[in-house]
Amino acid sequence: MEQAWIPLALTLKVAGWATLITMVLGVALGYLLARTRFPGRDLLDAVLTLPMVLPPTVIGYYLLVLVGRNGPVGEWLLGAFGIHLIFTWQGAVLAAAIVALPLTFKSARAAFELVDPQYEQAARVLGIGEVAIFFRVTLPLAWRGILAGVLLSFARAAGEFGATLMVAGSIPGKTQTLSIAVYEAVQAGQDDLANFLVLITSLTCIAVLLAAGKLVPGRVPERS
Amino acid sequence: MAMIWDVDLRHRFPGSTHSFELDMQFRSNRRRLVLFGPSGAGKSLALKMIAGLMTPSAGHVRLDGDALFDSIQGVNLSPQRRGLGYVFQHYALFPHLTVSQNIAFGLHRGLVNPRRSVHLDTVSRWIKVLHLENVANQYPEELSGGQRQRTALARVLVTEPRALLLDEPFAALDRPLRRRLREELNELLSRLDIPLLLITHDEDDVLTLADAVIRVDGGRAGEEFDPANLSA
Numbered sequence: 001m002e003q004a005w006i007p008l009a010l011t012l013k014v015a016g017w018a019t020l021i022t023m024v025l026g027v028a029l030g031y032l033l034a035r036t037r038f039p040g041r042d043l044l045d046a047v048l049t050l051p052m053v054l055p056p057t058v059i060g061y062y063l064l065v066l067v068g069r070n071g072p073v074g075e076w077l078l079g080a081f082g083i084h085l086i087f088t089w090q091g092a093v094l095a096a097a098i099v100a101l102p103l104t105f106k107s108a109r110a111a112f113e114l115v116d117p118q119y120e121q122a123a124r125v126l127g128i129g130e131v132a133i134f135f136r137v138t139l140p141l142a143w144r145g146i147l148a149g150v151l152l153s154f155a156r157a158a159g160e161f162g163a164t165l166m167v168a169g170s171i172p173g174k175t176q177t178l179s180i181a182v183y184e185a186v187q188a189g190q191d192d193l194a195n196f197l198v199l200i201t202s203l204t205c206i207a208v209l210l211a212a213g214k215l216v217p218g219r220v221p222e223r224s
Numbered sequence: 225m226a227m228i229w230d231v232d233l234r235h236r237f238p239g240s241t242h243s244f245e246l247d248m249q250f251r252s253n254r255r256r257l258v259l260f261g262p263s264g265a266g267k268s269l270a271l272k273m274i275a276g277l278m279t280p281s282a283g284h285v286r287l288d289g290d291a292l293f294d295s296i297q298g299v300n301l302s303p304q305r306r307g308l309g310y311v312f313q314h315y316a317l318f319p320h321l322t323v324s325q326n327i328a329f330g331l332h333r334g335l336v337n338p339r340r341s342v343h344l345d346t347v348s349r350w351i352k353v354l355h356l357e358n359v360a361n362q363y364p365e366e367l368s369g370g371q372r373q374r375t376a377l378a379r380v381l382v383t384e385p386r387a388l389l390l391d392e393p394f395a396a397l398d399r400p401l402r403r404r405l406r407e408e409l410n411e412l413l414s415r416l417d418i419p420l421l422l423i424t425h426d427e428d429d430v431l432t433l434a435d436a437v438i439r440v441d442g443g444r445a446g447e448e449f450d451p452a453n454l455s456a
Contacts, residue, residue: 121277122316124303126330126383135335140320 004196006173008182012164014089015158016084018096022104022157023150025097030146031134045109053100059098062167067094067167085167092168092175097161100153111142139210151212155205226289227251228387228419232274232402235280246270246280251343251395254436254448256413259423261440267423270440271389274421275302275310276303287387287419309385309418313392315376317364324360327351330383350378354412369397370405377412390422406432430454 033045067074067085077083079201085091115138123190124135161179168175170184178201185194229252235243237244238335246266250259272278276292279300285293286309292301317326321337328338328347351360354374359367367375368399373393380388383436393409394402410432413420422433423440430437437454439446 094301105430116316118312118314118316121303122310122312122318123278123329125275125306125308126379127307127308128330128333129304132333132335135317136329136337140337 003089003193004181004200006177007176008200010089010173010176011033011158011178014092014096015154015160015166017093018100019150019154021093021097022101022153023065023146025107026101026149026153027106027139027146029072029105030110031112033105034109034112035042044102048105049102052097056099056160056162056164057166061097061161063091063095063163067091079118087144087175090177092160092164095163095167095169097155098159099163100157102147103153103156106144107152111145111149112138114145115141136148140210148212151208152189155208155212156205156206158208227253227286228255228288229253229257230284230286230289231270232283233273233280233285234282235258235269235273235278237269242303244443246273246367247445248440248445249283250426250438250445250448252436252438252448256420256422256433256435257263257448258429258430258434258437258447258451259421259429259440260425260434261423262425262455265425266443267425267440268391271391271421271423274309275389276306283383307383307386308389309380309383309387310389311373311376311380311391311393313370315364316398317375318366319364319380322361322363323367324351325358326364326375327356327378327382329379335360346382347378349433350382354378369401370408372441373397373405374408381416381420385418387419387421388416392424392426393452394426395424397401398402409433421435427454433451 023198029048033041064086065075067069069078069084069086071073074085075084085094119137119141120133123137124179159179161183162175164177165180170176170180176184178197182194182197182201185197229250231251232249235244235246237246244266245268247271248266259270261267269278273280274292276320279293280295282295283293284291284295291297291299292306293299318329321329322340324342324347325338325340327350328342328344331346332338332346335427351357354377356374356378359371364372394405397405406428413433422429424430429453436448436450437451438448
């Protein structure tokens with residue numbers, strides 16, 4: 001079963017980076033959407049939610065068009081930094097991050113909306129600046145809800161298939177994650193390998209879901 | 225000589241059925257001033273505007289002659305820079321911090337909260353003055369109503385505010401507790417040299433704590449009068 005550990009390690013690496021990126025982006029976007037009003041707010045929410053409802057292959061196609069060699073972003077990345085994302089593990093990270101983002105920013109938004117603005121006001125009159133208020137009051141009170149979303153997005157990123165295959169392909173040891181390895185094993189008739197891959201994938205996801213379930217109810221700060 | 229309070233607040237709150245108009249002026253030189261009126265009279269809005277948590281469309285807020293807000297001069301200090309001690313009706317104690325951490329909160333700059341083992345002399349002094357020694361390491365949800373109120377008071381007093389703003393300080397408490405805590409607060413205030421502005425709908429608050437009363441109704445303030453004439 002030697003062949004199973006390489007895709008597992010790669011999956012954890014890709015999902016880990018994707019989760020880190022979606023966490024930072026998702027918390028920022030969730031805060032923006034929960035605490036500020038601006039024209040186009042609902043549209044932004046809808047666009048960011050798209051990866052949750054669009055078929056992953058469509059997301060993958062969008063990404064190919066954008067970051068491919070001739071895409072506007074891809075051309076810039078290559079010219080300015082010499083970065084090429086297509087058929088690399090970094091490309092797989094990008095695909096997984098886009099697909100997992102809605103889970104993080106939706107739960108971050110909900111968690112921030114549950115924080116009573118009165119705590120922030122109390123900090124304000126105590127002389128604390130806005131940035132410090134975010135890190136000392138708002139974020140700690142929303143943290144559990146955000147973390148639950150982060151864990152779900154890790155599970156989602158680890159299980160990503162369609163967009164990853166389109167953007168990063170299926171290069172063993174390089175971009176072949178667990179979900180893609182399962183597909184390849186079944187196609188090749190390697191039932192034992194497929195069984196083993198499916199088993200470790202399922203166990204990983206169950207562990208993540210259990211952890212998320214412990215966090216979801218959260219301690220909602222009481223008012224009085 | 226400058227008045228302690230010189231307040232003029234004008235703001236219109238549009239509503240779907242009827243709008244609310246705040247048009248409140250008062251000046252006072254009394255150390256303990258109470259704005260007294262029914263709920264919905266605009267007292268809380270006025271207090272938030274004085275603290276800088278809301279901005280009126282016109283008017284001014286002056287404390288001892290210093291403009292905290294002045295729509296004509298274009299002055300609008302942030303709540304952080306007004307130096308006022310605001311105690312919220314439900315106290316708004318930070319639920320993720322212990323009593324000591326809550327009290328040390330305003331003294332502690334930077335992006336991280338004071339640690340659980342925080343030890344500052346001023347914090348210890350206020351913990352002592354307000355009899356919070358036994359609960360200093362507990363979280364707000366473990367406290368009684370009276371302890372919460374004392375923690376909220378300590379949290380603002382430790383920052384040495386220029387004035388104390390109290391929003392219905394006893395409304396969150398059970399009735400039997402109120403009388404005792406009102407006496408406690410009265411005793412504490414007599415030892416402090418800070419101007420007090422308190423809003424309430426409870427006559428007993430006025431009778432125990434006020435030097436002077438201003439009646440507030442429908443977003444407007446009446447003339448200042450003596451608490452003894454309240455029932456008249």
